[in-house]
Amino acid sequence: MAIDHDLELMLRVRQGDAESFEALLDRHRKPLVGFFARLVRDQALAEDLAQEAFLRVYQARHRYQPEAKFTTWLYRIATNLALNALRDRKGVQMVPAGDGDSSDGGSMVEQLSDSHPTAEQGMLLTERERTIRGAVESLPENQRAAVILHKYQDIDYRQIAGILGVSESAVKSLLFRAYENLRIRLEPLLRGGQL
Amino acid sequence: MNCMDREHLFAFSHGMVDAQEEFAARAHVAECARCRQAVEEFARLDAVLDEWKPAEPSPWFDTRVRAALAVEGESGWRKALGAMQWGRWLVPAAAAALLVFALMVMRQSPPPSQPVVHQIPSPVQKTSPAPEAGRPEAGRESTAKVQAQVPSTPEDDLKVLEDYDMLANFDILSELPRGETRVAN
Numbered sequence: 001m002a003i004d005h006d007l008e009l010m011l012r013v014r015q016g017d018a019e020s021f022e023a024l025l026d027r028h029r030k031p032l033v034g035f036f037a038r039l040v041r042d043q044a045l046a047e048d049l050a051q052e053a054f055l056r057v058y059q060a061r062h063r064y065q066p067e068a069k070f071t072t073w074l075y076r077i078a079t080n081l082a083l084n085a086l087r088d089r090k091g092v093q094m095v096p097a098g099d100g101d102s103s104d105g106g107s108m109v110e111q112l113s114d115s116h117p118t119a120e121q122g123m124l125l126t127e128r129e130r131t132i133r134g135a136v137e138s139l140p141e142n143q144r145a146a147v148i149l150h151k152y153q154d155i156d157y158r159q160i161a162g163i164l165g166v167s168e169s170a171v172k173s174l175l176f177r178a179y180e181n182l183r184i185r186l187e188p189l190l191r192g193g194q195l
Numbered sequence: 196m197n198c199m200d201r202e203h204l205f206a207f208s209h210g211m212v213d214a215q216e217e218f219a220a221r222a223h224v225a226e227c228a229r230c231r232q233a234v235e236e237f238a239r240l241d242a243v244l245d246e247w248k249p250a251e252p253s254p255w256f257d258t259r260v261r262a263a264l265a266v267e268g269e270s271g272w273r274k275a276l277g278a279m280q281w282g283r284w285l286v287p288a289a290a291a292a293l294l295v296f297a298l299m300v301m302r303q304s305p306p307p308s309q310p311v312v313h314q315i316p317s318p319v320q321k322t323s324p325a326p327e328a329g330r331p332e333a334g335r336e337s338t339a340k341v342q343a344q345v346p347s348t349p350e351d352d353l354k355v356l357e358d359y360d361m362l363a364n365f366d367i368l369s370e371l372p373r374g375e376t377r378v379a380n
Contacts, residue, residue: 025260033256034249043250050252051260058264132247150209151244157211176205182240189243190236 006070014061021061025054028071031153032078038148039082041137049085053078071155072162079145079163086141128189135185143178150175199223199230208237 006027012020032053036046056077064073136144142164149155149163157175161168183190199207199220206212207220224231 021264025257029252029256030249033252037250038247043253046250047253047256047259050256051263054260055263055267058267126246128243129247132244136244136247147244151241152247152249157209172206172211173202175209175211176202179205179237179240182244183236186240186243190239 004069007066010064010070011066014064021058028074035078035148035153036082038152040085045085049081053081068162069159072159075149075155076163083141131189135182138185139178139181143174146171146174147178196227198227201233204230204233205237208234
């Protein structure tokens with residue numbers, strides 16, 4: 001079994017080593033901000049949430065128990081923060097999802113009133129990226145979190161089960177339904193056409 | 196040849212099956228064009244999804260995190276106190292101790308001076324026990340006490356003179372010559 005370097009660093013942080021926390025920050029800063037940005041669709045909010053996640057890791061350093069991989073713990077904190085932020089955020093409107101998928105309790109998809117990117121952000125996104133992002137954003141909450149964790153954070157499905165608090169078979173099912181939804185929504189891109 | 200379940204194919208194409216299942220799926224896909232096409236579709240979808248690039252953290256992100264950690268460190272002792280089981284009793288206990296101390300200080304300090312209230316001798320003196328017959332000086336003592344305690348006024352003197360029981364104890368009055376008495380009056 002490979003040594004979990006994050007776990008070693010976190011154990012040193014628990015003993016009061018500030019440099020190890022800096023190393024964790026350096027290793028996970030970019031993926032964590034990217035995770036939040038994809039999930040909450042707001043760069044400023046994503047950075048706030050990433051900061052909060054690092055703060056919570058630091059606050060909980062004395063209680064940290066190396067029972068699971070560090071990233072499982074980190075992304076459990078991050079996912080809870082992101083989902084709570086989405087639910088608490090003002091201007092959330094619930095509209096029926098197009099695919100009628102209700103098997104995971106996610107038959108409704110949140111449409112955030114400010115989900116449109118700013119002009120600056122918009123310039124950075126290609127038309128294809130916007131289409132892909134729109135397709136992922138249209139997924140029910142749990143499916144979206146599972147896809148982002150699996151596809152973009154490269155986290156193993158067993159870990160995702162620990163992060164989302166569901167069984168491994170439930171994660172497989174969740175991911176499969178998400179990919180089926182994405183396949184339908186991204187059909188033009190899959191056929192090789194240009195938007 | 197029966198095609199594999201699509202969900203099973205998805206799990207196979209994303210490494211979510213055990214070694215035995217993987218071996219079986221690989222053999223099937225090699226033989227089944229339709230299942231192979233499904234696996235290729237999943238791969239194409241993954242490639243398309245890869246085009247969505249992650250957002251970069253802003254240059255000041257680390258600074259913000261460090262500032263938040265510094266604030267956390269400053270307020271750490273307050274949280275530590277709050278976390279202690281006895282910490283929540285500290286403030287009420289300190290308030291109670293302060294109250295007890297204040298009461299002790301108040302009891303030791305002298306009471307404020309009271310205004311002097313003159314009490315006019317009242318008929319109560321009539322009901323006071325009669326002096327013993329064999330001790331005429333006892334009556335004098337009591338009268339002297341009354342006079343010493345109560346500042347006399349002309350009105351008070353008149354009341355005393357009207358008190359026959361008290362005057363009867365002044366033996367000296369009977370020894371006075373009548374003429375002098377008249378003169379005195």
